[in-house]
Amino acid sequence: MITKEIPYFDIFQICNSGQCFRMQQTGDDTCQVIAGEYNLKIKQEGSRCTFFCTEEEFESFWEDYFDLQTDYGAYRDKINPKDSYLYQAAEFGKGIRILKQDLWEMIVSFLISQQNNIPRIRRCIQNICQQYGKSVKTEEGDTFYTFPKPESLAVLGEDDLKSCNLGYRSKYVVRTARMISNGEVSLEEIEKMSYKKAKEELLKLFGVGEKVADCICLFALHHLEAFPMDTHMIQALEHHYKRGFPKRRYQGFQGVMQQYIFYWELFGLKNG
DNA sequence: TGCCAGGCTGATA
């Protein structure tokens, strides 16, 4: 267990920001995240966060996973003070960070995300993990499931994941798993590529289009210049940036601004 | 009951 003072870090904002489907609020001040072989409980009171893991695990994995070394205040300081819309969106979502998640898991997660809603995406992923992942016992005696490897899904029939509630997305996941498993597309190579090259490569995968590729670039590869355009973003930008979003001003970290806008559109407007 | 949700593919013109 390790307790830290972390400014501008809000576990619930991250839970709801739609970038991570295996991080969930479990109580008034707690949440649970599953990543790789790890299952972490976090408790947050103000800027005081308690991570229920060893210091070694925190330093070798979670610190980087949550991008805790980066000063997000510096990104917000670059916001045009005359842009009151972006300013208020960034103020509202100032606890958001862009996580560094597993590439394969993000590919599958965002393949499933199309024409879908967050609770159902979570259920789909949970079903896949339970059926094809590895079960792991925690020290407390609880069981959780890891995310299955591409090879485990590549051997399935194209419709087999319909039983996990994926619907027509089943064949996207299975065919993509095959492309990776047979070496047609290399995850290791994509991880070394620039944003432009990585996106180009991801677009070769069956079921991956512009929006999904950008989400993968942002949430797995940490290419902060990726700017996913979904229906919410299209509407928000049409409404607030008639002459286009000033991406040049935020060159290199537009993705952070995208998250502030996205989170504001989904939660800020509704809650005042 | 019908419509739509955090898109994409493949057919058609």
Added chain:
DNA sequence: TATCAGCCTGGC
């Protein structure tokens, strides 16, 4: 090159 139907399924 652009447009559009069709796709699963659950919630409203």
